[in-house]
Amino acid sequence: MTDSLLEVRDLHVRFNTPRGVVRANNGINLGMNTGESLGIMGESGCGKTxxxxxLMRLQQPGVIVGGSIWFDGREVTRLTQKEMQTVRGKGIALIPQNHxxxxxxxxxxxxxxxxTLGRRQGKTGLWQTLRAGTPGAGTRDYExxxxxxxxxxxxxxxxxxRLLASYPHELSGGMGQRVLIAMALLLEPKLVIADEPTTALDRATRAETLELLGRLSADTTLMVVSHEVETLVCICNRVAVMYGGRVVESGVTGRVFSDPHHPYTRILLQSQHLIRGKPVSSAAVALDMVNFPPGCPFHPFCPEAVPACSREEPPETVFDSGSxxxxxxxxSGTCSK
Ligand SMILES: Nc1ncnc2c1ncn2[C@@H]1O[C@H](COP(=O)(O)OP(=O)(O)OP(=O)(O)O)[C@@H](O)[C@H]1O
Ligand SMILES: [Mg+2]
Known part of the structure; x- marks a missing residue:
């Protein structure tokens, strides 16, 4: 199972706002093979969502102004909105940030x-029976x-x-989260994306959801966006660290967390450690996504910056298992003077 499923090349996404142009994605390169689980990490506002x-062309009012997205052999960035309906749901299913x-x-x-089932395979009758409160045990859809x-x-x-007859307000946080995961899985998508699946949950529910997503990653191609190292360690075999709308480092999870190469990754991990896995948004390194500094966007906060860092954007060095x-x-090794 090593076929390329997703390829993002030099993706630029912008929002025109009264404050100026927000460069939310600023040259993202990213790839995923079928069967992989990839974590996306980075501080609040760096462009993860x-x-x-x-990837699903739902970024409006943001505009994709450059680059390409390939998914399952098709260039998503060139598909019509009608064609996108075959990508959303059956191709890529999203477990949204706020359950x-x-x-x-x-x-x-x-x-x-x-x-959801009806959307996958045309109206099946299950929707009507569930609506009437009499789910038909034994039917293929119900099974x-x-x-x-x-x-x-x-x-x-x-x-x-009881669950099927419940209204959303009657569910606990963990149950609600599991219903959203079920919705994504029922579509039998090629890629499941979970946006901050554990951030808003209490400790016990978080552990339960982590265990669940960890099991899921064994036979589902999964992308997980999270602030939390613990979440990504439990679920993902590779991680990509974002800063300023760009992937600044990627690689095998164990390596990135035990031997981070980029100064930003090191600072991000240190601040996680200090606040015990709670969401990170370190004001000391938070970037204004409208007024980008020249060169490397991280250089004003980087303890290791050299003159080149404020002049030129750093090139992306790609190696076997990361960048x-x-x-x-x-x-080789870490970035250092
Ligand atoms: N609809 C919008 N209009 C204007 N700017 C937007 C819009 N949506 C996102 N942005 C901006 O794009 C940037 C990236 O936002 P995004 O939601 O991707 O951040 P994030 O990394 O997911 O953060 P968080 O961890 O808080 O969820 C931010 O500066 C944000 O303010
Ligand atoms: Mg987000």
């Missing part, structure tokens, strides 16, 4: 899951639904039926 929305607002409060869980939900811990028939974009990187 804009990146994953752009408490992602479900429709006016419909039961069963209705919403049934509708499919039951299979997915039992993999998410709803394996008792009466618990399952580093830093003037100080000499091809």
């Amino acid at each position: 804009v990146l994953i929305l752009s 408490s607002t992602a479900l429709n409060p006016a419909y039961t869980v069963g209705e919403q899951l049934g509708e 499919n639904l039951r299979h997915v939900l039992s993999g998410l811990g709803f394996n008792d028939e009466s618990v399952l039926r 580093v974009a830093c003037h100080l990187y000499n091809g």
Whole structure:
């Protein structure tokens, strides 16, 4: 399972705002093979959500002003909105950042899951039966639904039926999160993307969700956006670290976390350590995404910067299992003077 599934090349996404142009994605290069689990990490505002929305062409009012996205052999950046409907859901399914607002409060869980199934394979009748509150045990669709939900811990028939009849406000945070994961899985997508799947959860629910996503990553191609090292260590075999709308370092998870090459990765990991895995947004290194400094965007905060860092954007050095974009990187080991 090493086929290339996703290839992002030099992606630029901008927002025109009254304050000026926000350069949310600023030359992103990223690749994923089928079967991989990739973590995207970086401080608040560095462009993670804009990146994953752009993969589904949902970044509006942001505009993709440069670069390309290839997914499953097709150039997503050239597809029409109608063609994009075959990419969204069946190709790429998103578990959104805020689970408490992602479900429709006016419909039961069963209705919403049934509708998802209907979207995958045309109306199946399951939506109507779930809507009427009489899920038809034994039908292929119901068994499919039951299979997915039992993999998410709803394996008792009466618990399952209660869940299907519940409205979103009746769910705990962890249950809501699992329903969103089920929605993504029911579409049998080639790539599942989870945006901050654990950030808003309490400790116990977080551990449960981590365990679940870890199991899922064994047979699903998974991209996980997270601030939290612990989340990425549990789930992802590779990570990409973003700063200023760019991937500044990528590589095998163990290597990036034990031997970070880029000065920003080191600072990010140190600040995580200091605040014990809570979300990081270190004011000392937060970048104004409108007024980019010349050269490397990290140079004003970099304790190791040399004169070249304020003059030229660092090239991206690509090696076997990853990449580093830093003037100080000499091809082996860490970036240093
Ligand atoms: N609709 C929008 N209009 C204007 N600017 C936007 C819009 N959406 C995002 N941005 C800007 O794009 C940049 C990247 O935002 P993005 O949501 O991708 O950050 P993020 O890395 O996901 O942050 P967080 O970790 O807080 O979720 C930010 O500067 C943000 O203010
Ligand atoms: Mg985000």
